[in-house]
Amino acid sequence: MTVVLRRIATVVAVPIALLAVWWMTSAQSTSYYLPPLSKILSTFDDVWFNQRFLDDVVPSLLRLLVGFSLALVLGVALGVLVGSSRAVRSYCEPVLEFLRAIPPPVLVPVLMLFAGIGDTMKVLVIVSGCIWPILLNTVEGVRAVDQVLSETCRVYRIGGRARLTTLVLRSASPQIMAGVRQAVSIGIILMVISEMFAASNGLGFTIIQFQRSFNITEMWTGILLLGILGFVLSLAVRAVDRRVLRWYHGQRRTHLGAR
Amino acid sequence: MTAVLGLAGFATFLLLLELVPRVGLVSPEYLPPLSEILGALADEVRTAEFWQAVGDTLRGWSLGLLIAVVLGVVVGIFLGIVPVLREFTASTIEFLRPIPSVALIPLAVLVFGTDLGSTLLLVVYAAFWQVLVQVMYGVHDVDPVAQETARSFGMGWWSRVRHLVWPTALPYVLTGVRLAAAVALILAITAELVIGSPGLGNRIGSAQSGGAVATMYALVLVTGVLGVAVNLLARLLERRVLHWHPSVRGEVAV
Numbered sequence: 001m002t003v004v005l006r007r008i009a010t011v012v013a014v015p016i017a018l019l020a021v022w023w024m025t026s027a028q029s030t031s032y033y034l035p036p037l038s039k040i041l042s043t044f045d046d047v048w049f050n051q052r053f054l055d056d057v058v059p060s061l062l063r064l065l066v067g068f069s070l071a072l073v074l075g076v077a078l079g080v081l082v083g084s085s086r087a088v089r090s091y092c093e094p095v096l097e098f099l100r101a102i103p104p105p106v107l108v109p110v111l112m113l114f115a116g117i118g119d120t121m122k123v124l125v126i127v128s129g130c131i132w133p134i135l136l137n138t139v140e141g142v143r144a145v146d147q148v149l150s151e152t153c154r155v156y157r158i159g160g161r162a163r164l165t166t167l168v169l170r171s172a173s174p175q176i177m178a179g180v181r182q183a184v185s186i187g188i189i190l191m192v193i194s195e196m197f198a199a200s201n202g203l204g205f206t207i208i209q210f211q212r213s214f215n216i217t218e219m220w221t222g223i224l225l226l227g228i229l230g231f232v233l234s235l236a237v238r239a240v241d242r243r244v245l246r247w248y249h250g251q252r253r254t255h256l257g258a259r
Numbered sequence: 260m261t262a263v264l265g266l267a268g269f270a271t272f273l274l275l276l277e278l279v280p281r282v283g284l285v286s287p288e289y290l291p292p293l294s295e296i297l298g299a300l301a302d303e304v305r306t307a308e309f310w311q312a313v314g315d316t317l318r319g320w321s322l323g324l325l326i327a328v329v330l331g332v333v334v335g336i337f338l339g340i341v342p343v344l345r346e347f348t349a350s351t352i353e354f355l356r357p358i359p360s361v362a363l364i365p366l367a368v369l370v371f372g373t374d375l376g377s378t379l380l381l382v383v384y385a386a387f388w389q390v391l392v393q394v395m396y397g398v399h400d401v402d403p404v405a406q407e408t409a410r411s412f413g414m415g416w417w418s419r420v421r422h423l424v425w426p427t428a429l430p431y432v433l434t435g436v437r438l439a440a441a442v443a444l445i446l447a448i449t450a451e452l453v454i455g456s457p458g459l460g461n462r463i464g465s466a467q468s469g470g471a472v473a474t475m476y477a478l479v480l481v482t483g484v485l486g487v488a489v490n491l492l493a494r495l496l497e498r499r500v501l502h503w504h505p506s507v508r509g510e511v512a513v
Contacts, residue, residue, distance in 0.1 A: 234353075
C-alpha cells in the first residue's frame with residue numbers, strides 16, 4: 001500500500017506543486033499578459049466547450065488525422081520500395097536526405113500556390129512534413145532485415161504478400177514506430193502553423209485571433225489546450241507502440257536479462 | 260558505385276524540376292523551371308538583404324541552440340545524478356516535452372513582438388527537451404561499479420561529474436545536440452515565417468505575398484542546403500569530440 005502511495009506521489013507531487021505555485025503567484029496578478037490561473041481555468045470551458053469545439057477543434061484534428069494517415073501509408077509503401085533494392089536506395093537517398101532537410105514549415109507558402117488556403121493545402125502540408133521521418137526510417141528498417149530470416153523465407157518459398165507482412169514490415173516496425181513518433185510531433189506543429197498562416201477556422205487560427213484581438217485569457221486557454229493535445233497524442237502513440245511492438249520490447253528485455 | 264548512383268539520382272531530380280514545368284505538367288506560375296529558380300537565386304545572393312537574412316537566421320539558430328544545450332546539460336546532469344529528483348520530475352518532463360512549441364507563438368508575439376527574442380523563445384523551448392532527455396539517459400548509463408569505485412577512492416562530487424559522469428554521458432549529449440540542431444533550425448525558420456522576425460523565413464513569406472515565385476523557391480532551396488549543412492556539421496562535431504570513443508574509433512579502424 002505504501003509502495004502504491006509512494007508511486008502516486010512521485011508522479012503527481014511536482015506537477016501539483018508547480019500548478020500551486022502558478023496559481024498562487026498569479027492569483028493577485030494584475031499584469032495584462034499573465035492573468036490569474038484561476039481565471040484561465042474558469043474561462044476554459046466557456047471558450048472551448050461549445051460550438052467552437054465543432055467549428056475549430058474538430059476540423060483541425062481531422063486534418064491532422066487525414067494528413068498523418070496519408071503520410072503513414074505513402075511513407076511505408078515508398079519506404080518498402082526504396083529499401084528493398086540496394087540500387088534504388090543509393091539512387092534515391094541523397095535526394096530524400098535533401099528534401100528531408102528542408103524545414104517543413106517553408107512548404108506552407110509553396111503549397112499555398114498549388115492548393116490555395118483550404119483544407120487540401122493544410123492536409124498536403126501535414127503529409128509533406130510527416131512523410132520524411134516515416135519514409136527514411138522505413139528504408140532503414142527494411143534494409144536491416146535479418147539476413148538469416150530473409151534467406152529462410154526464400155528457402156521455404158515464402159514470397160509476395162506473406163513475406164511482406166510477416167517478415168519485412170514486422171522486422172521494420174520498430175524503426176517505423178520511431179518514425180511515427182517523430183511524425184506525430186511534426187504533424188501537430190504543421191497543423192498549427194498552416195492554420196496560423198492562412199485559414200478561416202481551426203485551433204491555430206483561433207488562438208492567433210485571440211492574440212490579435214488582445215483576448216489574453218482566451219489566448220492562454222488556447223495554449224493550454226494545445227499543450228494537452230500534444231500530451232494526449234504522445235500518450236496515444238505510446239499506447240500504440242506498446243501494442244504493436246509488444247514482441248520487440250519483450251525480446252529486448254530477454255536479451256538484456258540474459259546478458 | 261553508390262556515389263555514382265546518388266549523383267545520378269540528384270541529376271534526375273534537378274532535371275525533373277526543369278522539365279515538369281516546361282512540358283506543362285505543372286503550371287510554371289506555380290513551379291517555375293529550375294533554370295529560373297537558379298536565376299532568381301543568383302539575383303538573390305547578390306543582394307545584401309539576402310546575406311543579412313541568412314545571418315539573422317543563423318544567429319537565432321546558434322544562440323537558441325547554445326542556450327538550450329547549456330541549460331539542457333546543466334539541468335540534465337543535476338536531475339540525472341540525484342535519483343530522487345529524477346523520479347519526481349519524470350512525470351513533469353513527460354508532460355511538458357510533447358507540448359508543441361508553436362503553441363507559444365502568440366505568447367512570444369505579445370512579449371517580444373517581432374524581435375530576435377520571439378525566435379529564441381521557440382528555438383530554446385523546442386531544443387531544450389531534446390538535449391535534456393538525452394543527457395538524462397546518458398547520466399543514467401554510468402557504470403555502477405565505476406560509480407562505487409570513484410566513491411570509495413574518495414572522489415568529490417565535482418570530480419565524479421567531471422571524470423565519470425561527463426565522459427559517459429558525452430555520446431548522449433552529442434546525440435541530443437544533433438537532434439536539437441535540426442529542430443532548432445526548423446523552429447527558427449518557423450518563427451520568422453509566422454511571426455515575421457527577421458531572417459530567411461520572413462523573406463520567404465514576403466516573396467510569396469509579393470508573387471516572386473522563383474525567388475521563393477530559391478529561398479526554399481537555400482533552407483534545404485542550410486538543413487543539410489547543419490546535419491553535416493553536427494555529425495562532424497560528433498566525430499571530432501568523440502574521437503576517443505569506441506563507437507567512433509571502431510568506425511575508423513575497420
